[in-house]
Amino acid sequence: xxxxxxxxxxxxxxxxxxxxxxxxxxxxxxxxxxxxxxxxxxxxxxxxxxxxxxxxxxxxxxxxxxxxxxxxxxxxxxxxxxxxxxxxxxxxxxxxxxxxxxxxxxxxxxxxxxxxxxxxxxxxxxxxxxxxxxxxxxxxxxxxxxxxxxxxxxxxxxxxxxxxxxxxxxxxxxxxxxxxxxxxxxxxxxxxxxxxxxxxxxxxxxxxxxxxxxxxxxxxxxxxxxxxxxxxxxxxxxxxxxxxxxxxxxxxxxxxxxxxxxxxxxxxxxxxxxxxxxxxxxxxxxxxxxxxxxxxxxxxxxxxxxxxxxxxxxxxxxxxxxxxxxxxxxxxxxxxxxxxxxxxxxxxxxxxxxxxxxxxxxxxxxxxxxxxxxxxxxxxxxxxxxxxxxxxxxxxxxxxxxxxxxxxxxxxxxxxxxxxxxxxxxxxxxxxxx
Amino acid sequence: xxxxxxxxxxxxxxxxxxxxxxxxxxxxxxxxxxxxxxxxxxxxxxxxxxxxxxxxxxxxxxxxxxxxxxxxxxxxxxxxxxxxxxxxxxxxxxxxxxxxxxxxxxxxxxxxxxxxxxxxxxxxxxxxxxxxxxxxxxxxxxxxxxxxxxxxxxxxxxxxxxxxxxxxxxxxxxxxxxxxxxxxxxxxxxxxxxxxxxxxxxxxxxxxxxxxxxxxxxxxxx
Numbered sequence: 001x002x003x004x005x006x007x008x009x010x011x012x013x014x015x016x017x018x019x020x021x022x023x024x025x026x027x028x029x030x031x032x033x034x035x036x037x038x039x040x041x042x043x044x045x046x047x048x049x050x051x052x053x054x055x056x057x058x059x060x061x062x063x064x065x066x067x068x069x070x071x072x073x074x075x076x077x078x079x080x081x082x083x084x085x086x087x088x089x090x091x092x093x094x095x096x097x098x099x100x101x102x103x104x105x106x107x108x109x110x111x112x113x114x115x116x117x118x119x120x121x122x123x124x125x126x127x128x129x130x131x132x133x134x135x136x137x138x139x140x141x142x143x144x145x146x147x148x149x150x151x152x153x154x155x156x157x158x159x160x161x162x163x164x165x166x167x168x169x170x171x172x173x174x175x176x177x178x179x180x181x182x183x184x185x186x187x188x189x190x191x192x193x194x195x196x197x198x199x200x201x202x203x204x205x206x207x208x209x210x211x212x213x214x215x216x217x218x219x220x221x222x223x224x225x226x227x228x229x230x231x232x233x234x235x236x237x238x239x240x241x242x243x244x245x246x247x248x249x250x251x252x253x254x255x256x257x258x259x260x261x262x263x264x265x266x267x268x269x270x271x272x273x274x275x276x277x278x279x280x281x282x283x284x285x286x287x288x289x290x291x292x293x294x295x296x297x298x299x300x301x302x303x304x305x306x307x308x309x310x311x312x313x314x315x316x317x318x319x320x321x322x323x324x325x326x327x328x329x330x331x332x333x334x335x336x337x338x339x340x341x342x343x344x345x346x347x348x349x350x351x352x353x354x355x356x357x358x359x360x361x362x363x364x365x366x367x368x369x370x371x372x373x374x375x376x377x378x379x380x381x382x383x384x385x386x387x388x389x390x391x392x393x394x395x396x397x398x399x400x401x402x403x404x405x406x407x408x409x410x411x412x413x414x415x416x417x418x419x420x421x422x423x424x425x426x427x428x429x430x431x432x433x434x
Numbered sequence: 435x436x437x438x439x440x441x442x443x444x445x446x447x448x449x450x451x452x453x454x455x456x457x458x459x460x461x462x463x464x465x466x467x468x469x470x471x472x473x474x475x476x477x478x479x480x481x482x483x484x485x486x487x488x489x490x491x492x493x494x495x496x497x498x499x500x501x502x503x504x505x506x507x508x509x510x511x512x513x514x515x516x517x518x519x520x521x522x523x524x525x526x527x528x529x530x531x532x533x534x535x536x537x538x539x540x541x542x543x544x545x546x547x548x549x550x551x552x553x554x555x556x557x558x559x560x561x562x563x564x565x566x567x568x569x570x571x572x573x574x575x576x577x578x579x580x581x582x583x584x585x586x587x588x589x590x591x592x593x594x595x596x597x598x599x600x601x602x603x604x605x606x607x608x609x610x611x612x613x614x615x616x617x618x619x620x621x622x623x624x625x626x627x628x629x630x631x632x633x634x635x636x637x638x639x640x641x642x643x644x645x646x647x648x649x650x651x652x653x654x655x656x
Contacts, residue, residue, distance in 0.1 A: 016540070017533045019521065140529075180435070188522050197524035207525045212437045225436040225576075225618050 055302030092277020161405030165202035179232030448584020
């Protein structure tokens with residue numbers, strides 16, 4: 001391991017060489033930033049991964065069943081397990097998707113589940129079922145780590161994670177309706193453009209922007225230089241609302257007109273399907289354990305962080321009484337934004353915030369602060385401890401598989417729990433031991 | 435699997451990388467001239483290259499024409515534009531091929547900070563040449579030839595403008611034709627025929643530089 005850590009700078013230089021960056025807009029200006037890599041890996045022993053794997057498969061299976069149910073009648077709502085308010089009023093719910101069952105009935109093909117490890121257990125913080133990003137970073141980093149320090153991988157029994165592209169390709173092929181696989185990107189000024197282009201390369205797919213694609217007679221086509229190609233699977237990295245200006249936002253310049261018609265006709269698979277936002281809404285998160293019991297008749301293997309919904313009177317009372325020790329999240333925000341720690345607010349701000357919660361209870365969830373474990377990070381030659389989370393990737397193809405790795409993000413600020421790259425965080429490789 | 439848009443990026447990647455290579459060499463010659471105290475005709479250079487003379491003197495020209503990120507005519511910007519075209523072609527160029535363009539961009543940024551920029555600029559040239567070599571290893575023939583068409587057009591353009599290796603103009607036009615036939619690019623046939631006649635057919639009357647440049651610039655309506 002020492003050998004690997006000694007090569008941290010060289011690995012970061014190699015990451016720069018391969019353009020491993022993310023984009024960020026600040027004051028309306030686009031900047032590309034390197035994603036700082038720390039060579040000390042997060043290590044998950046085999047038995048712990050086995051536990052996580054079972055829990056993640058269970059959770060994603062239930063979430064996929066929930067999505068299918070919601071868009072084909074909503075039995076779970078009629079049975080009173082999930083309140084209609086949290087489904088049909090959610091901004092992630094798309095009426096344009098009602099009645100559509102996608103190829104092979106899979107809605108969330110690539111699920112990014114955010115977890116943290118506390119003293120006693122792992123806790124799920126968030127489900128990302130729309131366009132979860134981040135797998136490409138540990139994927140390329142592993143390759144470079146192996147080059148930098150072969151001895152580290154000779155002497156440690158680490159599961160090879162470099163099969164992600166193969167797994168992803170399998171997911172695309174599984175639902176392909178006949179034609180080529182395309183990675184559909186909004187363009188190079190998207191924050192995750194590196195990932196789009198890298199995954200297109202590694203899965204041998206075509207990277208395309210809206211200008212390259214069109215729908216004719218409910219079929220999606222890629223306009224090649226020499227000929228046109230039918231598209232069978234579209235791994236889209238464009239948000240739902242911009243995907244099709246005919247079905248969604250008419251001002252979208254990065255979408256494909258009539259894509260939803262092709263999708264509805266069953267002529268193209270969209271990965272992940274539009275409308276998944278209804279299941280990864282921060283408010284719906286509260287109900288996932290109930291979904292697992294409802295659809296699978298099983299007890300959840302992995303637990304949510306203790307969560308309260310101000311929407312319910314009893315929870316609201318608890319939240320208002322304990323605001324200073326809770327973390328409050330705005331359900332409409334993502335990327336580490338809209339997260340407020342009650343302990344950081346002045347008395348006056350706390351009172352103001354309490355009023356906002358009373359007026360808009362559906363807008364927030366509140367969680368107990370989990371004192372998740374710090375991980376060692378090298379900083380200026382010293383080993384320091386920093387907060388870190390784990391994004392696990394669950395791929396639903398012919399079967400549901402958990403990638404034996406994941407994106408471990410860490411905070412570079414010793415006082416912060418926020419690990420998002422957009423907020424200055426770094427990343428680590430995630431080792432699963434054999 | 436190319437598209438019209440990708441072809442445009444490949445073509446301009448070829449043009450901008452060539453512009454960097456030739457401009458660096460021209461600048462190195464000028465720098466060398468300055469060492470002996472000889473004046474350099476940077477105003478004439480600007481006129482011939484068709485760029486605005488925004489420079490206060492020869493030293494200002496040498497520094498800003500090389501490295502000024504706010505001067506769209508600078509070599510730094512040409513390198514940046516090459517990168518902008520390359521970055522959207524990762525799955526065509528491969529990460530390996532693209533990495534040489536990234537290295538060239540990083541090198542020119544380092545050169546701007548260096549006390550011996552000319553030495554550092556050699557790294558830029560090395561990486562662009564390494565990129566070209568990698569094209570033979572990683573890129574399909576059609577895409578590679580589109581990049582090479584871009585290089586040829588840029589070289590022809592600069593040869594005419596600066597008289598740089600002008601004696602090789604006919605070779606370069608022949609090379610362009612050879613590359614063009616291996617792509618699906620659709621040149622403006624009238625411009626192509628006129629250029630070929632003027633440069634390769636000794637029976638046809640010579641064309642002025644201005645006329646040649648019009649044909650070159652309108653060869654590909656991209």
